[in-house]
Amino acid sequence: MKRRLLxxxxxxxxxxxxxxxxACAPSPPRNTGVYLLVDTSGSYNRQVRKAxxxxxxxxxxxxxxDSIAVARIDTGSFTEKDIIAKATFDDxxxxxxxxKRAFASHVEKFIDQSAPAPYTDITGGLLQAIEFLNxxxxxxxxxxxxxxxxxxxxxxxxxxxxxxxxxxxVVALNVTKLRADNFDPRQYLAxxxxxxxxxxxxxxxxRVINDLDRLDGLL
Amino acid sequence: xxxxxxxTPWPAVSAGILLILLVAALYFARDTAHxxxxxxxxxxxxxxxxxSHSVAHxxxxxxxxxxxxxxxxxxxxxxxxxxxxxxxxxxTVRKDLSGYPDMHRRLSETIVRIEEDQRQAVEVPPEAxxxxxxxxxxxxxxxxxxxxxxxADIHKSMVKAHSEAMNDYRRASSERHLLLRRMMPDWxxxxxxxxxVNRSIEGVIDRSxxxxxxxxxxxxxxxxxxxxxxxxxxxxxxxFFISALVLAVATAGTAVNFTLIARPMAEMVGGTNYIGTxxxxxxAALVIIMVEISMGLFLMESLRITRLFPVIGALSDKMRVxxxxxxxxxxxLMASIEAxxxxxxxxxxxxxxxxxxxxRGDSTGSLVNSHLWITTAAQMxxxxxxxxxxxxxxIPLETFVHSLRTVVGLIGIALLQALALLLRLLGNASRHLxxxxxxxxxxxxxxxxxxxxxxxxxxxxxxxxxxxxxxEAWKEVRT
Numbered sequence: 001m002k003r004r005l006l007x008x009x010x011x012x013x014x015x016x017x018x019x020x021x022x023a024c025a026p027s028p029p030r031n032t033g034v035y036l037l038v039d040t041s042g043s044y045n046r047q048v049r050k051a052x053x054x055x056x057x058x059x060x061x062x063x064x065x066d067s068i069a070v071a072r073i074d075t076g077s078f079t080e081k082d083i084i085a086k087a088t089f090d091d092x093x094x095x096x097x098x099x100k101r102a103f104a105s106h107v108e109k110f111i112d113q114s115a116p117a118p119y120t121d122i123t124g125g126l127l128q129a130i131e132f133l134n135x136x137x138x139x140x141x142x143x144x145x146x147x148x149x150x151x152x153x154x155x156x157x158x159x160x161x162x163x164x165x166x167x168x169x170v171v172a173l174n175v176t177k178l179r180a181d182n183f184d185p186r187q188y189l190a191x192x193x194x195x196x197x198x199x200x201x202x203x204x205x206x207r208v209i210n211d212l213d214r215l216d217g218l219l
Numbered sequence: 220x221x222x223x224x225x226x227t228p229w230p231a232v233s234a235g236i237l238l239i240l241l242v243a244a245l246y247f248a249r250d251t252a253h254x255x256x257x258x259x260x261x262x263x264x265x266x267x268x269x270x271s272h273s274v275a276h277x278x279x280x281x282x283x284x285x286x287x288x289x290x291x292x293x294x295x296x297x298x299x300x301x302x303x304x305x306x307x308x309x310x311t312v313r314k315d316l317s318g319y320p321d322m323h324r325r326l327s328e329t330i331v332r333i334e335e336d337q338r339q340a341v342e343v344p345p346e347a348x349x350x351x352x353x354x355x356x357x358x359x360x361x362x363x364x365x366x367x368x369x370x371a372d373i374h375k376s377m378v379k380a381h382s383e384a385m386n387d388y389r390r391a392s393s394e395r396h397l398l399l400r401r402m403m404p405d406w407x408x409x410x411x412x413x414x415x416v417n418r419s420i421e422g423v424i425d426r427s428x429x430x431x432x433x434x435x436x437x438x439x440x441x442x443x444x445x446x447x448x449x450x451x452x453x454x455x456x457x458x459f460f461i462s463a464l465v466l467a468v469a470t471a472g473t474a475v476n477f478t479l480i481a482r483p484m485a486e487m488v489g490g491t492n493y494i495g496t497x498x499x500x501x502x503a504a505l506v507i508i509m510v511e512i513s514m515g516l517f518l519m520e521s522l523r524i525t526r527l528f529p530v531i532g533a534l535s536d537k538m539r540v541x542x543x544x545x546x547x548x549x550x551x552l553m554a555s556i557e558a559x560x561x562x563x564x565x566x567x568x569x570x571x572x573x574x575x576x577x578x579r580g581d582s583t584g585s586l587v588n589s590h591l592w593i594t595t596a597a598q599m600x601x602x603x604x605x606x607x608x609x610x611x612x613x614i615p616l617e618t619f620v621h622s623l624r625t626v627v628g629l630i631g632i633a634l635l636q637a638l639a640l641l642l643r644l645l646g647n648a649s650r651h652l653x654x655x656x657x658x659x660x661x662x663x664x665x666x667x668x669x670x671x672x673x674x675x676x677x678x679x680x681x682x683x684x685x686x687x688x689x690x691e692a693w694k695e696v697r698t
Contacts, residue, residue: 031491056578065491091489093482094567097574104578 031065032219033138034058035129037122038084039073039147043178045116050174050212051146055107058144061219064089064096067136070107071125073147074117075154078124084110088136122151123159130164141168142219148176149191165204171218172208245660246667253657260653267646271639278635285628286448290440292621293451297437301430308426315419322412329405336402340395452625459622465615473508476557476605479598480504483563508609511553515610518546525617554606561602565595 036058038051055070062068069086071077085106089096126143133141149172153159172195181188192208199206209218223237224230245252439447484507485500492499520531521543531542569591661668 030493056580060575060578063490064485091491092486093490094486094570096490097570100574101577 029137029139031067031138032062032140032142033067033133033136034062034142034144034219035133036070036144036146037073037125037129038070039120040114040117041073041120041152042116042118043150044148044176045114047146047174047176048111048114052108052111053212054144054146054173054215056104057215058219059100059104062089064091064093067138068103069132071128073120073122073125075119075121076124076157077121078127082125082128119154120147120150120152121157121159122147122149123163126163130168133168143168143170144173145170146173148178149195150178163198163202165199165202168204170199170204170206174210174212175208242663242667246664249660249664252660256653256656256660260649260656263649264646267642267649271642271646274635274639274642278632278639281628281635282632285625285632288628289448289451289455289625290443292625293440293447294437297433297440301433301437304426304430304433308423311419311422311426315415326409326412329409333402333405336398340398452629455622455625458618459626462615462619462622466612466619469609469612469615472605472608475601476508476609477504479564479602480507480557480560482567483560486563486567507553511550511606512609512612514546514550514553516613518543518550518610519613521546525613527613527617527620550606550610554603557602557606558599561598562595565598
């Protein structure tokens, strides 16, 4: 009888141990990684303020263990130096909230001090984004590009390289029309089509959202 | 397929020849085919009938087993009820009738006292004066010869004696009345005592009548009467639905409890760890609630309110009390932890709301409501009370488990009955399908069958014609 009683008392402990063992088993990642590229070139620098809006929206959508980075697109964007802020949120929701507040403050500071860049290296920024998100091993990978998608490379920069977008969602945000686009809209359409082809050829999924008041479908 | 139609230059002719050959082949194989169809249909029908019998047999076995279980459960239940009634009678007897010897002594003393008082209170008639006759004689004397003075003296003496006698009588009456008045409290005491005894006896009689009723039901169950089984069965179904309803309410309570502690648990075990498809924080919250319910079950078992675990019921009283205290302490600790987690939930919620308001650029979101403490206190109160409320889940759970056996048995019986009926129907249908298949087989053979019928008819007529000649000859012989 004593043995039975011991077994009865040990049942919750056994259950706890089983759950503990279960917790040790690896589970597939469920987190999200977001990389926001902000075009700081002369033609787009006036739109940079909108990056804050997108960042704050992304922060409200992200949860614990998600990752986010905000980087600028300038003359040469394939560098860690262009990453303005990055964070992987803590497992504990309260700490994650503190990190979100700090991140928002950091991005706000950058936007206030942003200076226009002479060239626009979008491909370099995408390469950096792919590298960052692949390192984070997130289940969902989102690259957000706040740009007019007009790439202008400085002399000596080689960017004619294939990009591996497998598992990535690439979203072009607020793709503004240039003066030349107004004369010939085909240029604008051709530019977007070129990027769509490039992303889809790399195995990614391409989207364009121009209305920033309707970001509901994002993330 | 087209190659088959090319053995003559004309496909239509080929098709016609093939059709004739096919019909001929079917016609010649007709008896065998009919036998095969009949045999197959018969075998299928037989198999289904055997299966139906087998299922019906299983259903009867299950019904018998269910009845046994039901009667055993009813017997056990009645035994508990009767045992409880006897315990109540024992309590009544111990509480109310244990002082019976003392009460009897007091009653006897009171009665003796009353008898004594009554004896003393008996009215004693005043003694007649011994000289009354002499007075009468003197009174009859001629007043002129005797002295009137003597008579006056006698009269005076008599009046005085009468007055004294009256005074004595009044004093004695007063004493008697005093004694009678002293009897009043004793009478009341006797009345109250007897009334109390009467009430106790009536209670015992009521209990004994209830026991009689239960014993009759118990005897009916022991005899295995159909009525008793039917009553137990319907009771089980009622108990099943009532306990299921209460358990559903308890489940809702568990869900509320879970909501209270799931969010703060993410702070302790992490918000993004998963076990399978379940968040570890949710599982941890659920485990806490389950452990609380388990402790509640053990507490109820220790109190002998439920009897789900015979091991606990069979423990010594000392061990049971220890177990009761231990489980209660664990419950109390867990309830306190839950109250703390509920408070933490509110804090986290406010933090998250403030962060989201900041990110949305909403300045009003971070304002704190001055009456928010009411919600916080209510959450903490619920976090503390719900674990204790969930303790009582053990009672409907026990009823549910016990009634579930019967209900599952009844459902099983109904399913087996339906299956047996279905198999029987299928058996009959297969037999009829065999008949239909034979008719369908004969359908393309209508031409040879018609010819066969005609030929058979002609043969019969010919045979009849041959048989008619001898009969007429016989008639001629007779005439």
